[in-house]
Amino acid sequence: MTELPAAHTSRLPQPGPLPNRLQLTDEGQLRHMLTIEGLNRTLLTEILDTAESFANMNEKAVKKVPLLRGKTIVNLFFEASTRTRTTFELAAKRLSADVLNINVSTSSAVKGESLLDTLRNLEAMNVDMFVVRHEESGTAHFIARHAAPGISVLNAGDGRHAHPTQALLDMFTIRRHKGDFTKLKVAIVGDILHSRVARSQIHALNILQTGEVRVVAPRSLLPADVEQLGVHVHHDLDSGLQDVDVVIMLRLQRERMEHAHLPSEHEYFQRFGLTARRLQLASPTCLVMHPGPANRGVEIESAVADGPHSVILEQVTYGISVRMAVMSMVMGAHQS
Amino acid sequence: MTPEVPTLLDDMAARTRELLEARGIEAPIVVGIHSGGVWIAEHLRERLGIQRPLGKLDISFYRDDFSRIGMHPQVRPSELPEDLDGEHVLLVDDVLYTGRTIRAALNELFDWGRPASVSLVVLVDRDGRELPVCAAVAGAHMELGLAEQIKLRGPEPLSLERVAVEPPEGADG
Numbered sequence: 001m002t003e004l005p006a007a008h009t010s011r012l013p014q015p016g017p018l019p020n021r022l023q024l025t026d027e028g029q030l031r032h033m034l035t036i037e038g039l040n041r042t043l044l045t046e047i048l049d050t051a052e053s054f055a056n057m058n059e060k061a062v063k064k065v066p067l068l069r070g071k072t073i074v075n076l077f078f079e080a081s082t083r084t085r086t087t088f089e090l091a092a093k094r095l096s097a098d099v100l101n102i103n104v105s106t107s108s109a110v111k112g113e114s115l116l117d118t119l120r121n122l123e124a125m126n127v128d129m130f131v132v133r134h135e136e137s138g139t140a141h142f143i144a145r146h147a148a149p150g151i152s153v154l155n156a157g158d159g160r161h162a163h164p165t166q167a168l169l170d171m172f173t174i175r176r177h178k179g180d181f182t183k184l185k186v187a188i189v190g191d192i193l194h195s196r197v198a199r200s201q202i203h204a205l206n207i208l209q210t211g212e213v214r215v216v217a218p219r220s221l222l223p224a225d226v227e228q229l230g231v232h233v234h235h236d237l238d239s240g241l242q243d244v245d246v247v248i249m250l251r252l253q254r255e256r257m258e259h260a261h262l263p264s265e266h267e268y269f270q271r272f273g274l275t276a277r278r279l280q281l282a283s284p285t286c287l288v289m290h291p292g293p294a295n296r297g298v299e300i301e302s303a304v305a306d307g308p309h310s311v312i313l314e315q316v317t318y319g320i321s322v323r324m325a326v327m328s329m330v331m332g333a334h335q336s
Numbered sequence: 337m338t339p340e341v342p343t344l345l346d347d348m349a350a351r352t353r354e355l356l357e358a359r360g361i362e363a364p365i366v367v368g369i370h371s372g373g374v375w376i377a378e379h380l381r382e383r384l385g386i387q388r389p390l391g392k393l394d395i396s397f398y399r400d401d402f403s404r405i406g407m408h409p410q411v412r413p414s415e416l417p418e419d420l421d422g423e424h425v426l427l428v429d430d431v432l433y434t435g436r437t438i439r440a441a442l443n444e445l446f447d448w449g450r451p452a453s454v455s456l457v458v459l460v461d462r463d464g465r466e467l468p469v470c471a472a473v474a475g476a477h478m479e480l481g482l483a484e485q486i487k488l489r490g491p492e493p494l495s496l497e498r499v500a501v502e503p504p505e506g507a508d509g
Contacts, residue, residue: 029406053394053411062447065397328397332406 022144029333032144032153033326035162036203044207048172050325055318057094067328068097071128075101076118076143077156078134083292083316084156084166088131091323100127115139116146123148128331130154137161137196152330154323160196166291167200169322171208173315174246177287181208185283187240188231189216189272190250190299193223197291198250202229216240218272220262237272241281248289249274252299265298275301279309287311338486341494344459344475345376349383351473352426352457356384359453364424367391369441370412372430372488376459379494380428389417391425398440420449430488432458435469460486460496 020039023032030043057063073092075085085101092099104118122130129152132140137159144153157163171181178184186205192198192215205213206229215226216234227233234240241247252268262268279286288300288309296302305312356364365388368377374392381390396411427441438456445451461474463481478486480498489495 050407050411053397053413056413056415059416060447061449064447066443067397067402070403329407332402334406 019141022141025333030326030329031333032140032155033164033330034140034144034153034155036164036167036200036207037162039207041207041209044168044171044204047168047322047325047329048175050329051168051172051318051321054094054321054324057321064094064096066096068092068095068331071095071097071331072126073097073099073129073131073327074122074127075099075131075156076104076122076133077102078104078132078139079157081133081156083319084133087316087319088154088156088165088323091320091327092131094320095324095327097128097327115142119143119146123151128152129327131156133157135159150334152334154326154330157196160194160199162200163196163291164200164204165319165323165326166197167204168326169315169319170201170248170289170291171204172318172322173289173311174287176314176318177311178245181205181210183211184245185212185214185243186210186246186248187214187216187234187244187282188248188250189237189240189274191221191252192217192226192250193221194253195250198248199229201248202231206230214240214244216272218262237274237278238281241278244282244286246287246289247274247279247282248291249294249300251291251293252295254295254298265295269298273297273299273301274304276303276307279304279307289315292316338496338498339476341459341475341488341496345379345383348457348459348473348475349380352380352384355455355472359424359455361424361453363388364426364455365391365418365420365451366426366428367393367416367445369427369429369437370394372459372490373428375488375490375494376430376457377426377428380426380457391416391418393441393444395437395440395444398444400436400440414444414448416448420445420451422450422452425451425454426457427454428457430458431460431462431486432456432469432471432474433462433464435465435467438469439467459488462486 019035023034025031075088077085089099130143131154132143133156139158140153140155147153155162155164188198188201202213212232214232214234216237219235286309288304290300290312294300294305296305366377366381366386368374370392377390392415394412394414396408429437455472457473458471459475460478461471462478480486483500485499485501487497487499489497
């Protein structure tokens with residue numbers, strides 16, 4: 001495979017000034033969840049601890065708590081999603097909130113005025129929280145800036161920018177298996193350039209003081225300034241996997257191929273696909289993670305995705321607990 | 337003058353044993369409410385010689401004041417190692433005051449199962465009830481008024497402490 005030149009024009013998206021002044025209250029409590037960037041270790045740990053309390057709810061006969069009874073949560077999805085929307089919906093329902101699912105067609109490229117119109121209309125229905133997914137970076141920030149006081153906004157993925165609850169559920173999964181982050185080597189493999197998941201994961205891993213964070217990708221799938229994020233860059237999967245405790249595979253979006261970032265799926269799998277043989281380079285207790293949905297035979301071999309190291313389905317289960325934690329914390333922050 | 341906790345525990349154990357005998361209950365499940373209630377429940381379970389594992393409830397997700405004060409920063413997972421269906425439960429807390437904690441604990445208990453009975457055992461039964469809740473066994477009864485709280489310090493050694501409070505507006509402790 002010929003190495004394509006690094007995409008120098010693709011700087012990291014910066015969707016707005018001082019997100020923390022937006023997402024935290026004056027007392028430092030979480031009011032919106034827009035990005036992991038800038039949050040501190042104490043707060044991330046508090047979210048993970050709260051999620052831990054929700055994680056054993058499945059043992060109860062009634063898998064619900066009355067915490068958000070009477071609150072209305074709107075899933076506002078401008079981009080297709082099954083897993084994320086469903087787990088946000090289940091999280092809200094297990095907190096006894098009422099949920100409204102609104103899927104806005106992606107073709108009608110909603111922006112500016114019309115987005116505000118949608119927002120004002122929903123606010124007029126006295127809703128309490130927006131869970132927002134949009135193909136444009138910064139949409140959740142935009143909504144948070146314009147939402148009425150008392151309304152919380154959760155970012156469920158904005159463009160290439162951030163997907164904070166996904167990163168948190170990944171941290172939760174890692175913590176459950178490995179405990180302390182400071183001794184861990186974690187590799188994130190694949191399309192870092194287009195991945196909001198990777199960006200949020202890198203921030204979270206660094207805030208939690210992970211021993212070593214690696215990104216493994218061809219140059220054409222790395223942002224030019226990726227090292228600023230505090231990661232070690234590998235262009236070779238074998239070296240990137242050496243002794244890692246956790247490997248996070250990213251989905252290779254097939255549509256990116258068409259934009260000439262990659263020659264072929266087959267070649268990509270040859271160089272960057274995770275196989276059982278390659279996994280032997282990692283620590284014997286290495287966790288294999290994937291935010292889903294996985295392209296089997298493109299970035300990951302089926303035997304690995306379904307193998308003993310895989311915690312991919314646990315990630316889905318924990319996604320509910322982590323989203324419950326974030327939802328209850330942001331709703332609580334409006335009260336004090 | 338605040339009473340000594342071990343003395344109260346001895347007395348509570350004796351009266352709980354009488355209660356269980358009167359009701360023909362042989363092996364109840366002891367469930368403590370975090371944190372003080374769990375400390376008291378552990379001692380009580382030991383004094384009663386109950387072998388069944390201790391249950392622990394954190395009622396944070398069931399409180400009725402969430403909409404006023406938000407999330408408690410340190411929520412611990414509730415642990416009920418045994419199925420509650422058809423079991424007799426001894427629900428244990430440190431101080432019975434407004435009764436709101438017990439209401440929340442009952443709501444949570446019934447999300448875990450359907451116990452045959454629930455009996456409330458508390459270290460201190462104080463004035464200020466706002467709900468129809470009544471303890472089957474109480475170590476001590478106190479009249480404190482609005483200006484004072486009673487706190488259990490622990491886990492080792494356990495001691496009771498009276499603290500002055502400025503009653504906040506619309507206090508419901």
